[in-house]
Amino acid sequence: MSDPRSVYGIMAEFDGPSELVEAAEKAHHAGYRKMDAYSPYPIEELAEAIGVHRTILPTLVLLAGVIGLIGGFGLACWTSAVDYPINVGGRPPISVPSFIPVAFETTVLLAALTAVFGMIALNGLPQPYHPVFNVPQFAHASRDSFFLCIEAADPMFDREATRKFLERLHPRSLAEVEP
Amino acid sequence: MADPAVKDLHGGPIIGPGHSFETVTEKISSVVLTPHTPVGWFFGFALAFGGLMMFLVAVTWLFVEGTKIWGVNQPVGWAFAIINFVWWIGIGHAGTLISAILLLFRQEWRTSINRFAEAMTIFAVACAGVFPIIHTGRPWLAYWLFPYPNTMAMWPNFRSPLVWDLFAISTYATVSVLFWYVGLIPDFATLRDRATNKVGRYIYGFFSLGWRGSARHWFRYETAYLLLAGLSTPLVLSVHTIVSFDFASGVIPGWHATIFPPYFVAGAIYAGFAMVLTIAIPLRKFYGLEDFVTMRHIDYMARVMLWTGLVVFYGYVMEVFFAWYSANQYEEAMMYYRWFGPYAWIYWLLIFCNGCVPQLLWFKQVRANIPALFGIAMVVNVGMWLERFVIVVTSLSRDFLPSSWHMFYPTKWDFMTYFGTIGLFCTLLFLFIRVLPMISIFEMRTLVPEAEVKKEAA
Numbered sequence A: 001m002s003d004p005r006s007v008y009g010i011m012a013e014f015d016g017p018s019e020l021v022e023a024a025e026k027a028h029h030a031g032y033r034k035m036d037a038y039s040p041y042p043i044e045e046l047a048e049a050i051g052v053h054r055t056i057l058p059t060l061v062l063l064a065g066v067i068g069l070i071g072g073f074g075l076a077c078w079t080s081a082v083d084y085p086i087n088v089g090g091r092p093p094i095s096v097p098s099f100i101p102v103a104f105e106t107t108v109l110l111a112a113l114t115a116v117f118g119m120i121a122l123n124g125l126p127q128p129y130h131p132v133f134n135v136p137q138f139a140h141a142s143r144d145s146f147f148l149c150i151e152a153a154d155p156m157f158d159r160e161a162t163r164k165f166l167e168r169l170h171p172r173s174l175a176e177v178e179p
Numbered sequence B: 001m002a003d004p005a006v007k008d009l010h011g012g013p014i015i016g017p018g019h020s021f022e023t024v025t026e027k028i029s030s031v032v033l034t035p036h037t038p039v040g041w042f043f044g045f046a047l048a049f050g051g052l053m054m055f056l057v058a059v060t061w062l063f064v065e066g067t068k069i070w071g072v073n074q075p076v077g078w079a080f081a082i083i084n085f086v087w088w089i090g091i092g093h094a095g096t097l098i099s100a101i102l103l104l105f106r107q108e109w110r111t112s113i114n115r116f117a118e119a120m121t122i123f124a125v126a127c128a129g130v131f132p133i134i135h136t137g138r139p140w141l142a143y144w145l146f147p148y149p150n151t152m153a154m155w156p157n158f159r160s161p162l163v164w165d166l167f168a169i170s171t172y173a174t175v176s177v178l179f180w181y182v183g184l185i186p187d188f189a190t191l192r193d194r195a196t197n198k199v200g201r202y203i204y205g206f207f208s209l210g211w212r213g214s215a216r217h218w219f220r221y222e223t224a225y226l227l228l229a230g231l232s233t234p235l236v237l238s239v240h241t242i243v244s245f246d247f248a249s250g251v252i253p254g255w256h257a258t259i260f261p262p263y264f265v266a267g268a269i270y271a272g273f274a275m276v277l278t279i280a281i282p283l284r285k286f287y288g289l290e291d292f293v294t295m296r297h298i299d300y301m302a303r304v305m306l307w308t309g310l311v312v313f314y315g316y317v318m319e320v321f322f323a324w325y326s327a328n329q330y331e332e333a334m335m336y337y338r339w340f341g342p343y344a345w346i347y348w349l350l351i352f353c354n355g356c357v358p359q360l361l362w363f364k365q366v367r368a369n370i371p372a373l374f375g376i377a378m379v380v381n382v383g384m385w386l387e388r389f390v391i392v393v394t395s396l397s398r399d400f401l402p403s404s405w406h407m408f409y410p411t412k413w414d415f416m417t418y419f420g421t422i423g424l425f426c427t428l429l430f431l432f433i434r435v436l437p438m439i440s441i442f443e444m445r446t447l448v449p450e451a452e453v454k455k456e457a458a
Helices: A017-029 A044-049 A057-083 A096-122 A136-142 A159-167 B004-011 B021-033 B039-065 B079-104 B108-135 B139-145 B161-194 B198-208 B215-248 B260-286 B295-325 B329-340 B344-362 B370-397 B412-435 B441-445
Strands: A009-014 A035-038 A146-151 A173-177
Touching: A009 A017, A009 A159, A017 A035, A017 A044, A017 A146, A017 A159, A035 B215, A044 B215, A057 A096, A057 B215, A096 B161, A096 B215, A136 A146, A136 B161, A146 A159, A159 A173, B021 B161, B021 B412, B021 B441, B039 B108, B039 B412, B079 B108, B079 B161, B079 B215, B079 B260, B079 B370, B079 B412, B108 B139, B108 B161, B108 B260, B108 B295, B108 B412, B108 B441, B139 B161, B161 B198, B161 B215, B161 B441, B215 B260, B260 B295, B260 B370, B295 B329, B295 B344, B295 B370, B329 B344, B329 B370, B344 B370
Parallel strands: none
Antiparallel strands: A009 A146, A009 A173, A035 A146
16 A cells, blocks of 8 residues: 555546436445535535535625724715815715615625625635646546546555545446645 | 427527537537638638727727717717627626526536527627726726826716726626636636647636536536536626616616616616627538537527517617607607607617517517527627617717707717727637637536446335
8 A cells, every 4th residue: 555645636527417416415424524526517416515615705795884884984074074175065074865875885895895805715716726726537527527536645544445435336436646 | 290390499408419528529629620611700700800990990090080970969978889898898797697697507408509608798898998087088097997097196086987887897807707717717628638639728728727528527517617606696696787777877867777687687688688699500500510509409599589689678668658658748748758868779779679670589480490599699799789879879869958969970089989890799709719618517417427437226
C-alpha cells in the first residue's frame, strides 16, 4: 500500500444524474465526508446527497442590503442637510420621499454585488488549477458526464478500500486523481 | 385546427424532440467555436458597423460644435436625447424581465431566450447611457453627477430626478452585467473544454474562473442566481419608474401624472418584447435554432406583447380621461394639441402603431405567422419611439404661455445620432453572437428529458 497523500482522490464517472445522486448518497451513507460531485448543470438533489444544506450567502446579501440602504439614505441626508444644505423649493433639509429612490438603488447595488462576489469568493474562485482537471475524462464534466470524487483528505480514505467501494457503485470509469 | 403551426402554440414542446446533453451543447457552442463565420454575419456586421461610424461622426461633430447642431432650443431643450434615452432603456427591460421575473415564476420557457435577451439589455442600456451624457453639451463634466468629495465642496442634489436617474441607470447597468456574467460562467467552462485553439481555450478559461461544476459550487451558484433574480425584479420595475419621475415630477401639462410609473413600466416591457422578437426571429432562422426557440416561445412573447400593449393603451385612454376630469384648462389644451395640433399626425400614428396594429395578436393565426409577427414587432418598436416623442415634444413645445411656444424640428444630426446608436447596438449584438453562446447551454441541459433525477422506489 502506497502513501495515500500521493493522490488527491479517486474519481468515478457515472452515466447520468440519477446514478450520480444515488452513488453520492451511498458514499455519504458509508461515512465519506470529504468528497465532491461534479455535474454539467445544477442538480438540486446532489448537494443534498453530499451533505451540503446551507450557505451563508443569503445572510451576507441581507447584511449588504441593509448597509446599502443606510449608506445611501445617510449619504443623501448628510450631503443635503449637513454638509451642503440647499433649499430646493422649500423642501425640508431631509426630504425623505426624495431620498428613497437613491437609497433603494444603493440597497440593490450592494446586495447584488455581494451576491455575485460572495458566491465567487465562497466557491474559492478563480482557481485556474485544480487536481480534478488532471483526469482526461473530466473535460466532459462541463458537457455530459457526471463525476464523484472521494478525496484523500477524508479520514476514511484508503486507496484500496475506497477504490473497491466505488467499484461496487458500477461507475462507467474510475481514475485516480493526481494532486 | 388543421394548421400544425397553430397547434404547436399550446401543447408544443419548449425544446425540440430528440435532444441530449451532447446535442444541446454541440448545437449552441458550435456557432461560437467554428472557425467558419457565415457570410451573412459579415454582411450584417458591416451594415451595423457603418451605423456605428456614423454615430462617431455625429458625436464628434457634437463635441466640436455643441448642441446647437441639434434641433433643440427653448422650450424644447431635451427632444431626441431624452426620447432616445427612454426608448433604449425601455427596450432593455424585457431582458431583465425574462431573466429575473420569469425565473422566479419558474417559467421554463425563458431558458432559451434569456441569454440574448440579457445581452440585448446590456447593449440597450449602453446606448441609453450615451444620451444623458452627450446632451449636456459638456460631457467631460458628466462625472459631476457622482457624489464624491471634491475641491468645490459641492454635492449633487439628491432631490433631483436626474440624480435618481444616475443611480438607477448605473445600478441597473451593473446588476445586468453581473447577472449576465454569472449566467455565462458555466458556459465559459464548456467552451474552455471544447475549444480546439489555444487562444480560445485561454480566453474562455480565464473568464470561466476555473469553474468545474462541483455540487458545492452549484449550490451557492443557484442561491446567488436566485438572489440576483429577486433583487433584479424590483430593480427593473424601479428603473423605469424613476425614469418616469423625470417627467412626472415636472409641472408641464402632459407630464405631471400619477399614471406615469406603471404606464412607463408596461411600455418598457412592451417595447422590450417587441425587440426580443425582432432579434429572435432572424436569429433562430439563420442559425437553425427552431428546436430551442420554438413556436411556443414565440407565441408566449407575442402574448406578453399583447398584454402589455393593452396596459399601455389604457395609459393613453387615462391621459385623455385625466385631461377631461381634472377640468384643468392647461391639461385640456395639451390633449387638444395632441389630437389636432401641429404634431397630431405623430399622435395618431402612435395610436395606430401601439394601439391598433397589436390587436391582431388576439388571433392565433397571426401569432403562428412568423413574418406577420416580425412586422408587428417592428411596428411596435416604431410606435414606442413615437410615444416618447409625443410625451416629450408635444408637452414641451406648448406649455403655459403662448409667448414661449416653439416648434421642434429635428436636424440631420439628431437622426444620425439616433440611427447611430442603433448601429452601436447591432454591432455589439453581432459581436456577441459570434463569440458567446447566445443561448444558455447549461440551462438548456436541464430541459433535456434525461436531466431529471429518477428516484428508485425505496
